[in-house]
Amino acid sequence: MMGPPWKIRWVFFDAVGTLFRVRGSVGEVYGREAFRYGFEGAPDRPAYAAVDRAFKRAFRKVQGSSPLAGRSGEAAQKEWWREVVRETFKGLGPFPRFDSFFESVFDLFATDAAWVLEPGCRRVLNGLRLQGRSLGIISNFDSRIDSVLEALEIRQFFDLIAVSSRSPHAKPEEAMFRMAIRRAGADPGRCLHVGDHPEEDYDAGRAAGLHALLYDPGRRWTGRAEHRIEDLQGIGSFLL
Numbered sequence: 001m002m003g004p005p006w007k008i009r010w011v012f013f014d015a016v017g018t019l020f021r022v023r024g025s026v027g028e029v030y031g032r033e034a035f036r037y038g039f040e041g042a043p044d045r046p047a048y049a050a051v052d053r054a055f056k057r058a059f060r061k062v063q064g065s066s067p068l069a070g071r072s073g074e075a076a077q078k079e080w081w082r083e084v085v086r087e088t089f090k091g092l093g094p095f096p097r098f099d100s101f102f103e104s105v106f107d108l109f110a111t112d113a114a115w116v117l118e119p120g121c122r123r124v125l126n127g128l129r130l131q132g133r134s135l136g137i138i139s140n141f142d143s144r145i146d147s148v149l150e151a152l153e154i155r156q157f158f159d160l161i162a163v164s165s166r167s168p169h170a171k172p173e174e175a176m177f178r179m180a181i182r183r184a185g186a187d188p189g190r191c192l193h194v195g196d197h198p199e200e201d202y203d204a205g206r207a208a209g210l211h212a213l214l215y216d217p218g219r220r221w222t223g224r225a226e227h228r229i230e231d232l233q234g235i236g237s238f239l240l
Helices: 026-036 045-063 074-089 098-108 122-132 143-152 174-184 198-208 232-238
Strands: 010-013 021-024 115-117 132-137 160-163 191-195 211-215
Touching: 010 143, 010 174, 026 074, 026 098, 045 074, 045 143, 074 098, 122 232, 132 174, 132 191, 143 160, 160 174, 174 191, 174 198, 191 232, 198 211, 211 232
Parallel strands: 010 132, 010 191, 132 160, 191 211
Antiparallel strands: 021 115
16 A cells, blocks of 8 residues: 655665575575585485475574574674574485585675675665665674675665674564664654565564565565555655
8 A cells, every 4th residue: 555755864674585685595505505515415406495495494493583683793693503504404414514514605695696686776775875865774684794785786875784693682673773773863753664574674663663665576465564565666656
């Protein structure tokens, strides 16, 4: 449902699933790299799909209620991810060179070899900056966010980056959004948050006093939000 345009000064974005996505799937990226390091399985799409399903289960198991919150050091973040990845491959087959594989795949996810921009992303960000708006990121991500943004050539658009690994909070905690607003010195009523998750982005953003848009290019969440877009260019329809 389209609402009246908002007088927005700051536009905040979620990262994964909103600005960029995994190139293919986590299962494909992990799977291809794993077979290079001696994982004993067939390097084919069914195997990648199995890794992808295992990753989703492992991530839910390990993340808890505050993924990466407060893990400001790279060593702590790597250990968190090592647990996720080890849990992913547990039960999938022998993996004698797991530690070497993990170091490689951890570094890979800091580059554009693992990520691709959402359609129209760079054009939309550039347009918002030309309109004089400030841009930020509010995301449950780790310190590799800077390398990823640089690799995808969009780091220059952002005035503020708030990620859970540099905070005691994580989405959907309202405190995560309020921290970003304080850092921006912004009025929440003139801030917009755009993200792809109904609870972590849309509901939590609104609860913290921001306007919110649910980015839903796959039409997974029809009926879950009053304000929803299927293309990033749709942001403009809500702005004065």
